[in-house]
Amino acid sequence: MHQQPSPKRYRAPNKRHNQEENDKPRSLLECAELVLPWLTPSELANISLTCKSLHRISKSITALRSSDASRAFENLPIPFLNSVDTQPYAFFLYTPSQIPSSSSFVSPQRQPWGWSSSHDVQPNCGVETVRLTDGSAENAWGGCACGDCCVDNECPCSRFDGLEDVVVRECGPSCGCGSECGNRSTQRGVSVKLKIVRDSNKGWSLCADDFIPTGRFVCEYAGELLTTNEARRRQQKYDDLALGGCFSSALLVVREHLPSRKACLRLNIDATRVGNVARFINHSCDGGNLSTVLVRSSGALLPRLCFFASKDIKEGEELTFSYGGVRLRSKGSRCCCGSSSCFGWLPSEQT
Numbered sequence: 001m002h003q004q005p006s007p008k009r010y011r012a013p014n015k016r017h018n019q020e021e022n023d024k025p026r027s028l029l030e031c032a033e034l035v036l037p038w039l040t041p042s043e044l045a046n047i048s049l050t051c052k053s054l055h056r057i058s059k060s061i062t063a064l065r066s067s068d069a070s071r072a073f074e075n076l077p078i079p080f081l082n083s084v085d086t087q088p089y090a091f092f093l094y095t096p097s098q099i100p101s102s103s104s105f106v107s108p109q110r111q112p113w114g115w116s117s118s119h120d121v122q123p124n125c126g127v128e129t130v131r132l133t134d135g136s137a138e139n140a141w142g143g144c145a146c147g148d149c150c151v152d153n154e155c156p157c158s159r160f161d162g163l164e165d166v167v168v169r170e171c172g173p174s175c176g177c178g179s180e181c182g183n184r185s186t187q188r189g190v191s192v193k194l195k196i197v198r199d200s201n202k203g204w205s206l207c208a209d210d211f212i213p214t215g216r217f218v219c220e221y222a223g224e225l226l227t228t229n230e231a232r233r234r235q236q237k238y239d240d241l242a243l244g245g246c247f248s249s250a251l252l253v254v255r256e257h258l259p260s261r262k263a264c265l266r267l268n269i270d271a272t273r274v275g276n277v278a279r280f281i282n283h284s285c286d287g288g289n290l291s292t293v294l295v296r297s298s299g300a301l302l303p304r305l306c307f308f309a310s311k312d313i314k315e316g317e318e319l320t321f322s323y324g325g326v327r328l329r330s331k332g333s334r335c336c337c338g339s340s341s342c343f344g345w346l347p348s349e350q351t
């Protein structure tokens, strides 16, 4: 007769086996805590289905991601808040400043996001933040060598240089004044409290989380700088994806007209895949509460597009600006800005 093994006889060998199992998950979990922050939301969702421990780690990564969209790149955390649906956060790679377009060398596919507090945060790991500076011009352009750039408006970097006055000048990489200089207000990242709030019509929206006075710098529009050909190729792809619904692109074309009006510098900034919090700013047909200003820093090759409060902004108010006045497609995407001057459709122009 076949004898059933007693539970006791089974337990003895299992004890050692259990010990090995306990050891294995421990090292597995340590690896998981390092690897999982590199995963996309769908990869994270898949892996969280495999066992309870990975589910727990995935959950804490999701909570950390929702608590700070800027993943410690900015001075203050910028949380996602959603009382509309179940989406906890938007997934993209973070760069606090412009980066050259996507050669794989500078524009990686992955960046860790959601490290637990026990790990050293490596905010600069993953996306290289390249300074687009003109090293050769360091002496030719000169920059400044002021002791205090904000005294008596003497700093040569603050002077109008023949470009249109919508271009603001700041000290930059070729100046001797250093990072604490008062003439670098747009170069220190976000210093006003912001939050990213889910809206049932517009997707995510960037909101003030404190009072912002008129004239205060809010953030720059950071992303990948594209050639015009690449911008056209991507816009076509984004338009196709948008037809399927549930896709928001963040490709902005900025034109800086030279004084002669005979030429203009065109900047194509794509924050769709790699960007900063400005990628969540929605359009308003009445111009919104942000003004856009091109800022040139001494020694930088290209200007940066910066947002300033164009009026006093209350805590909780959504931050918006006008995406432009041109609507090439008579029936493009529906606008839900809610302003009395709403056109009904979002601006659209030939990229």
Ligand SMILES: C[S@@+](CC[C@H](N)C(=O)[O-])C[C@H]1O[C@@H](n2cnc3c(N)ncnc32)[C@H](O)[C@@H]1O
Residues within 6 Å of the ligand: 090, 201, 202, 203, 204, 205, 247, 248, 249, 250, 251, 279, 280, 281, 282, 283, 284, 333, 334, 335, 336, 337, 346
């Ligand atoms: C730069 S993104 C802004 C952030 C975006 N709402 C999101 O969820 O990522 C631009 C996209 O936001 C949406 N959007 C922006 N302003 C809008 C508006 N006034 N009405 C409806 N949708 C808007 C459109 O889908 C647009 O393509």
